[in-house]
Amino acid sequence: MDCKAALAEAGGDVDKAIEVLRIKGQASAAKRSGRATSEGIVASYIHATGRVGVLVEVQCETDFVARGDEFVQFAREVAIHIAGAPSPPVFVSAEEIPDELREAERRVFEAKAREEGKPDDVVAKIVEGQVSKWSREVALLEQEHVRSDRYEGQTIEDLRAQLAAKTGENIRIARFARFVVGEG
Structure with a gap:
């Protein structure tokens, strides 16, 4: 029945209906994220x-x-x-990365950007980008x-x-x- 409803919601477009079903599946998975995993x-x-x-x-x-x-x-x-x-x-x-470690990395990236002579407003953006990239790597x-x-x-x-x-x-x-x- 979900397929029929998704197809109706997508105006008969099968590709859009598949996307609608995937979004609904992800939304229902988010609801389950708080349940115990034993x-x-x-x-x-x-x-x-x-x-x-x-x-x-x-x-x-x-x-x-x-x-x-x-x-x-x-x-x-x-x-x-x-x-x-x-x-x-x-x-x-x-989320598991300790704040102290994240701050230490932030200081390293900031020092590097300042050594390169970047302006203060640019340094902040560079540091945020570098910390974000580093977080994705670890x-x-x-x-x-x-x-x-x-x-x-x-x-x-x-x-x-x-x-x-x-x-x-x-x-x-x-x-x-x-x-x-x-x-x-």
Whole structure:
């Protein structure tokens, strides 16, 4: 029945109807974001060289979804991304970045801009842009998936939101660990 209503809302245009359905799916996923995620899986990925390994905990609301192929595949794709990201993520989301660290980066970017002799009004804009870019680089959900052949232009958050809309559940990447031989 949703399809018929979306088609009517789009004036018979199938492409617009698909867009309407996607927007409604994302809106209903946003409503679910506050619900508890007590089920899920820990996915792993070890690169072919054996020098990089990743563990990632992905949570959902029900065991039924946690055992589903799409959920398991999503968790594996996240692990693959973390292993292969050119700029490995440090935090799951930008909201997790501590204020002290964000301020330290802001000071570094500001000092750099001032060294280059930029005017004060330009410095503020440069600093905000640089901090925003840095946040996207260190936050997993903000990064574009490394497998651009399969997920061109899609961030990890986009993929998570699509799965949440498809399953009708709150999907959450709880934490991850990346191991590299010779580091840490």
